Amino acid sequence: MARPLSFSNAAHLLRRAAARGRREEAQQLAEMGLEPAVDFLLRDPAPAPSYRTAATRNERGQQHREISQLWLNHWLTTPTPAAERLVLFWHGHLTSEFRETMGAQGIDFWQQFATFRQLGYGPYGDLLKAIARNPVMLLYLNNAQSRKEHPNQNWARELLELYTLGPGHYTEQDILEAARAFTGWTVRLPGNQRPREASANLAFEFVFNRNWHDPGEKTFLGRRVRSGEEVLEILIEHPQTYLFVARKLLRFYLCPEPPEALVQEGARVFRAEGTRGFLRWLFTHEAFYSPAYRNALIKSPLEYLVGLWYAAGVSQVSFEERPGRALYQSLAAMGQIPFDPPNVAGWDGGLAWLAESPFLTRLNLLAGFAGRERRLDLEVFMDNADGALSLVKPEAQLL
Amino acid sequence: MNRREFIQKSLLTLALGQGAPSLLSRTALAAQSKEKILVVVNLFGGNDQLNTLVPYRNELYYRLRPNIAIRREEVLDLGTNGERLGLHPALRPLMQMWNNGELAVIPQVGYPNPNRSHFISTSIWHTADPSRRLETGWLGRWGDLQDDPFCDTFLGGATPQAQMGERRSAPAISSIDTFSIRLPRPFEEAFDREAQRVRSGTAEEVRRAMLSLRGALDKVGQLRLVRNQAQYPDNAFGRSIADIARMIAGGLGSSVYYTTLGGWDTHAGQPPRQAELLGYLAQTLAALRADLRAIGRDKDVMVMVFSEFGRQVAENASFGTDHGEGGLMLVLGGGIRGGLYGSEPNLEDLELNALKYQTDFRNVYAAALQWIAANPQQVLGGDFQPLRLI
Numbered sequence: 001m002a003r004p005l006s007f008s009n010a011a012h013l014l015r016r017a018a019a020r021g022r023r024e025e026a027q028q029l030a031e032m033g034l035e036p037a038v039d040f041l042l043r044d045p046a047p048a049p050s051y052r053t054a055a056t057r058n059e060r061g062q063q064h065r066e067i068s069q070l071w072l073n074h075w076l077t078t079p080t081p082a083a084e085r086l087v088l089f090w091h092g093h094l095t096s097e098f099r100e101t102m103g104a105q106g107i108d109f110w111q112q113f114a115t116f117r118q119l120g121y122g123p124y125g126d127l128l129k130a131i132a133r134n135p136v137m138l139l140y141l142n143n144a145q146s147r148k149e150h151p152n153q154n155w156a157r158e159l160l161e162l163y164t165l166g167p168g169h170y171t172e173q174d175i176l177e178a179a180r181a182f183t184g185w186t187v188r189l190p191g192n193q194r195p196r197e198a199s200a201n202l203a204f205e206f207v208f209n210r211n212w213h214d215p216g217e218k219t220f221l222g223r224r225v226r227s228g229e230e231v232l233e234i235l236i237e238h239p240q241t242y243l244f245v246a247r248k249l250l251r252f253y254l255c256p257e258p259p260e261a262l263v264q265e266g267a268r269v270f271r272a273e274g275t276r277g278f279l280r281w282l283f284t285h286e287a288f289y290s291p292a293y294r295n296a297l298i299k300s301p302l303e304y305l306v307g308l309w310y311a312a313g314v315s316q317v318s319f320e321e322r323p324g325r326a327l328y329q330s331l332a333a334m335g336q337i338p339f340d341p342p343n344v345a346g347w348d349g350g351l352a353w354l355a356e357s358p359f360l361t362r363l364n365l366l367a368g369f370a371g372r373e374r375r376l377d378l379e380v381f382m383d384n385a386d387g388a389l390s391l392v393k394p395e396a397q398l399l
Numbered sequence: 400m401n402r403r404e405f406i407q408k409s410l411l412t413l414a415l416g417q418g419a420p421s422l423l424s425r426t427a428l429a430a431q432s433k434e435k436i437l438v439v440v441n442l443f444g445g446n447d448q449l450n451t452l453v454p455y456r457n458e459l460y461y462r463l464r465p466n467i468a469i470r471r472e473e474v475l476d477l478g479t480n481g482e483r484l485g486l487h488p489a490l491r492p493l494m495q496m497w498n499n500g501e502l503a504v505i506p507q508v509g510y511p512n513p514n515r516s517h518f519i520s521t522s523i524w525h526t527a528d529p530s531r532r533l534e535t536g537w538l539g540r541w542g543d544l545q546d547d548p549f550c551d552t553f554l555g556g557a558t559p560q561a562q563m564g565e566r567r568s569a570p571a572i573s574s575i576d577t578f579s580i581r582l583p584r585p586f587e588e589a590f591d592r593e594a595q596r597v598r599s600g601t602a603e604e605v606r607r608a609m610l611s612l613r614g615a616l617d618k619v620g621q622l623r624l625v626r627n628q629a630q631y632p633d634n635a636f637g638r639s640i641a642d643i644a645r646m647i648a649g650g651l652g653s654s655v656y657y658t659t660l661g662g663w664d665t666h667a668g669q670p671p672r673q674a675e676l677l678g679y680l681a682q683t684l685a686a687l688r689a690d691l692r693a694i695g696r697d698k699d700v701m702v703m704v705f706s707e708f709g710r711q712v713a714e715n716a717s718f719g720t721d722h723g724e725g726g727l728m729l730v731l732g733g734g735i736r737g738g739l740y741g742s743e744p745n746l747e748d749l750e751l752n753a754l755k756y757q758t759d760f761r762n763v764y765a766a767a768l769q770w771i772a773a774n775p776q777q778v779l780g781g782d783f784q785p786l787r788l789i
Contacts, residue, residue, distance in 0.1 A: 102668070141510055142666040145717035153721040154666040172515060172751055296601050324406050333573065335556045343443070343661070344555075345518050352557035354608035355571035356615045357578060363590070363612075370583040392582075392590040394605035 002033025008291050010037065011062040011380045015399055016253060017041045017283065019303035020082035020310045021380030040282040042276055045083030045117045047076045051110040057200045063106030064098050065319040065328060067336040071113065075306050077315050083117055086275070088302060089252050090116040091339075093245070094131045094163060096140040104139045108337050112136045121276035124245060128163065132232055135187040135204035141344070144186045148214035151179035156231075158344050164235040166244040170221060177218040182228040184213030203336055225238035242271040246278065253282055255296040256350055262287065277390035295398040298353050301334035303399060304362060306395045308391075309380040312372065316381060333361040354397065366391050436696075437771050438643060438656045438687075439538075440680070440704040441559065442526075444663030445517065447720050448709035448727040449744070450673060451490070452506055456483040459746045462783070465711040467670050477504075483743050489677040492685035493731070500737040503788055505763060507725030507741060509756025513708065515722040517664070518706040525561035526760055527779055529600065536653055539564030541771075541778050548614055551655035552646065554639040562657055568655065570615045575642050578619045618651065625649035628684040628693035636660040637683045644690040647700070654771045663706060667717035677777060680704070684731065697733035701770045701788075705760065706730040711752040723753035728763055730788050740786060762786045 005013070010029040014021035018041065029037040051070055075084040090111070090387040098109060109112040112134055131137050138144040141155035156178035160170045187204040191193060218225050221238075225231055235241055246267035250258035258266075262285075270278040282288055299307065305327075309317065318324035331337050335358045342349055353359070369376065369388055378385035382396045390396060450467065454460045455474040458697035474485035475494055481504070486493070496502040510529040516521045523529050527537035535543075536559070542551055543564035551569040553562055562569035572578055580587060594609040625645040631637035641656040646653065660680060665672050684702060693699040710724030725744075731737070744754050765775035776782055 026614075037666055069499070142717055142719070147716040150714065150716040152666055152715050152717050152719070154664075157722065161518075165517055167516055176751075292600075298601065298605070333577070343517070348557065351604060351608065354554075354605060355557040356612050357571055357573035358556055359608055359612055360578065360580060360616070364581045367582055370586065379738075389585060389589040392586055393593050393652055394602040394609065397605045398601060 002035045002037075003284075005030050005032070005034045005037055011040070011383075012289065012294055013037065013283060014380050015307070016288075016297075017085065017279075019085050019299070019307050019399065020075065020081045021307075022311065023379040026380050034284055038280055041082045041283070042121065042279055043080060044121070045080045046078050048078070048114065048117065051107055053106055053200050054248075055106075055200050056194060057105060057198065058106070059097070059200070063200060064339060067106045067110050068111070068328065068331075069238055069317060069319045069324075071338055072302075072306065072317050073315070076310055076317070077147040081306075082279075083120065084277075085303070086120045087113055087116045088119055088300075089249070090127070092252075092341055092349075093248060094127070094137070095341050095344050095346045096136045096339075097341060097343070101136055102347070103135050104204065105200050107201055108136045108139075111203055121274060121279075123274045124241070124270065125232075128236060129232055131163075132159070132228065133185065133206040135206060138185060138187050138206070141206070146179065146183045147212040148180070148183045151176070151183050151214065155179070156182060159231075159235070162345060164241040164244065165238060166240065169240050170300040174220055177220045177225075178228075178231050180214045180216070180218050181220065181225060181231045183289045184209045184211070185228055186212065239267070239271070242267040243299075246270040249275070249278060249281070251349075252297075253279070253286065255293050295395060297399040298350055298397055299399045300347065300349060300353060300360065301331055301336040301358070302338065304334075304397070305331070305365075307381050308365075308369075311377050312369065313375050313377075327365075330361050330365060332346075334358045362397075363392065420445055432590075434699050434742050435771050436647060436654055436656070436700045437767050438640075438700060438702045438763055439561070439658075440640075440684075440702065441521075441561075441657070441659040441769075442663050442676075442680070442704065442706035443517070443521065443659050443661040443723055444665075444706070445520075445710055446663040446676075446706040446726060447665060447669065447673060447710045447723075447774050448506060448554070448725070449712060450669070451677060451727050452557060453485050453487065454483065454743050454746070455485050457743070457746060462555075463746065466718050467714045471785060477739065481739050484739070487674065487677050489674045490681045492494040492681040493729075495685075496688065497737060498730050498780070501731055501733060501735050502648055502737045503730040503735055503740055503786075504738070505728040505730065505758055505786070507709070507744060507754050507757035508705070508728045508760045508763060509708070510723040510759055510761070511756075513724040513750075513753075513756060515708060515724070515753075517707055517722075522560060524707055524760060525559060527764055534560075534563075535565055536561035536563045538562045538657070541655075541768065541773050542569065542778075544773075545654075547652065548611070549651060549653050550619055551657065552641055552643075552651065552653040554656060554658040555704060559657065559659070562655075569655075570611060572615060572619055572642070574638060574685045575619055575622050575625075575645055578616065579623075606656070622646060624648040627690055629689040631686045632679055633681045634679060636679055637686070640687050641690075644687055647691070648694050649694060660697060665719050666715065669714075669719045688731075688733075691733075695769040699734065701730060701732040701735060701767060703763070704731075709754055712746060712749055712754060713752055721752075724750055725754040725756035727773060729759070730766075734789065736788055740788075758786070759783065763788075 010026040115130050142152045143155035146152035152358045157175045186209050189198050191264045247263045269281040319328040373388035384395050418731050423472045453469045453474045455471050461468050473488045477486045497507050525536045526533045536560050543566045553569045558568045558571045625642050625648050631641040643656045705728045710720035710723040715734050741757050761779050761783040763786050765783040766788040768775040769785050
């Protein structure tokens with residue numbers, strides 16, 4: 001039998017899981033009871049709209065605004081918003097920067113998000129294998145150009161440091177050997193079309209270039225390997241991978257400094273049951289509802305924007321015309337542009353969002369709500385809401 | 400409320416002039432007496448030393464970098480004082496300073512047991528602690544000892560670790576002109592009311608951020624009428640440095656200004672990218688010097704430029720370079736003793752394809768701290784002989 005779920009706890013759950021909600025949705029979750037409510041939130045993601053552009057391959061700025069708009073509008077309207085907050089997590093974890101990924105198009109980034117959506121709830125190993133072959137990632141971390149004569153170490157390094165083990169669990173030599181193993185993992189356009197002549201709607205695909213690959217034996221974390229696949233297998237078997245990523249998930253879903261016992265337990269669940277299992281464990285855990293972890297996180301700009309716009313009944317943002325263009329610029333000023341984290345480590349988050357200039361930009365967005373107070377439903381957006389002026393309370397910044 | 404919270408709160412209250420106006424005016428007086436200013440520029444991503452300060456008389460350099468080496472005939476010769484080295488051609492705007500003895504070039508700066516992760520190495524430079532025990536920044540620890548919330552300022556999105564102390568962190572201002580509150584009056588009044596109501600937990604941290612924002616709004620608002628006297632490149636970095644010049648001219652009173660220029664992680668296609676960035680850097684710093692000369696402050700400002708590491712020596716297959724160890728620092732200003740603080744790199748004595756470090760960055764920091772009349776030993780927690788830059 002389902003455990004009871006109070007309205008107040010349902011609002012907390014919805015805000016954390018999806019960063020988006022209104023009173024009647026929290027009510028509905030409360031009526032379901034805890035476990036069914038969690039399963040309801042974590043159901044398979046609704047498909048996102050497909051992306052096509054009239055822009056050329058050189059008009060990347062336009063493509064970037066288009067996919068950003070497409071994603072935010074999807075997050076605002078999808079019946080499965082929890083999947084989109086998880087996409088944001090994967091995007092900040094298995095990062096790629098649009099600005100820094102020369103050659104990759106809007107369509108390539110949109111397909112990377114589709115991978116996050118499709119595999120995001122499943123076993124981490126499956127997601128990692130897909131991302132290792134993801135054209136955006138291969139281009140972003142320069143593995144697409146890595147050849148046996150001079151392996152490029154960028155992907156190998158970040159794979160170990162940021163995506164799996166974390167610092168302190170490997171040597172510089174391991175990075176070098178892993179880089180050798182991944183030589184030849186590259187991309188092409190279908191039918192070997194030339195980028196210069198291709199449509200911007202044509203996505204890159206993964207290809208293994210045997211001539212660029214170093215087939216020799218490598219020693220990686222003390223084991224003999226030859227291929228990139230073997231390197232990935234070792235990392236996927238490694239318990240440290242699950243500790244490292246589970247801690248990061250807890251930072252995103254629970255609090256900035258999760259207690260060690262929860263990290264250990266979370267890592268076990270994450271490894272055994274994948275991300276959905278991990279989230280189900282966390283969202284049904286008593287600790288998740290304890291006062292210590294309520295209002296413990298600071299909304300990122302995207303979470304703030306989606307949550308507030310949804311609370312105001314807005315279902316469409318447009319970045320192509322004024323005043324939408326100003327909104328897109330505000331995202332930059334607040335420090336979070338979709339598809340463009342500041343660097344390969346993703347967004348710092350936490351109090352950094354509330355440094356003077358980014359915080360001010362956020363507050364200035366509220367000017368657009370003056371006079372529209374009656375249409376705001378802030379029950380899920382924040383605790384202690386009491387009319388539109390509550391949006392300047394500290395609680396409005398919390399998740 | 401614990402001690403740290405108490406101090407933080409009382410500092411803010413004082414700073415905002417709600418408790419003791421006398422301290423506020425004392426701080427204002429103190430600000431006027433602060434003559435020396437440090438401007439720190441963090442090149443994020445790991446700038447390649449070898450193509451910035453080029454060993455262009457070394458054959459091995461050209462053999463190891465057949466595709467990306469800077470051509471001999473393009474290098475800016477540093478003359479007899481620069482040994483056998485020259486600067487990247489995009490640094491031409493800095494040559495006048497070199498010739499005047501106002502540009503210090505410090506090759507192969509690093510620290511023991513180098514770490515090639517961007518984030519760990521950056522953190523080591525920011526905390527000035529290679530053992531990675533400290534979490535506060537070196538300038539943050541200095542800031543903790545000041546009684547002025549504007550003793551240092553960050554130009555950009557979010558304050559870096561270098562400027563985070565136990566008790567305070569530098570305000571982050573991305574631009575003077577956009578830094579104003581544009582809310583209907585009832586919202587602004589409610590904001591000020593909410594900022595006065597003490598909370599607990601994360602909500603209290605948000606409230607402090609609100610207080611800090613309010614203080615910054617009041618202070619920075621006064622600078623909007625100050626104009627630059629020089630032309631800066633029209634990009635984010637140029638605009639940040641232009642704002643630093645306005646802050647200095649307008650009497651914001653910070654002793655330290657900090658900003659960043661990213662994009663140096665040149666694993667692929669390095670030559671055009673690095674040239675572009677070095678160009679921005681040099682043009683902007685030259686504009687700053689001109690601006691400071693126009694207001695008679697040139698001799699009061701030290702500019703210090705660093706990156707988290709240099710890059711590897713042999714190029715990779717994608718016309719780029721991977722993460723290395725020892726990297727280049729630049730220090731410049733009208734009151735600086737210029738010259739080369741080191742020697743030509745030994746390309747035959749490498750550590751996993753990288754230049755070994757020669758000078759500990761904390762010796763350079765010590766000189767910077769000396770410049771702003773801080774106690775290097777107190778801030779760095781060790782005895783680091785200041786490089787003789789002053």
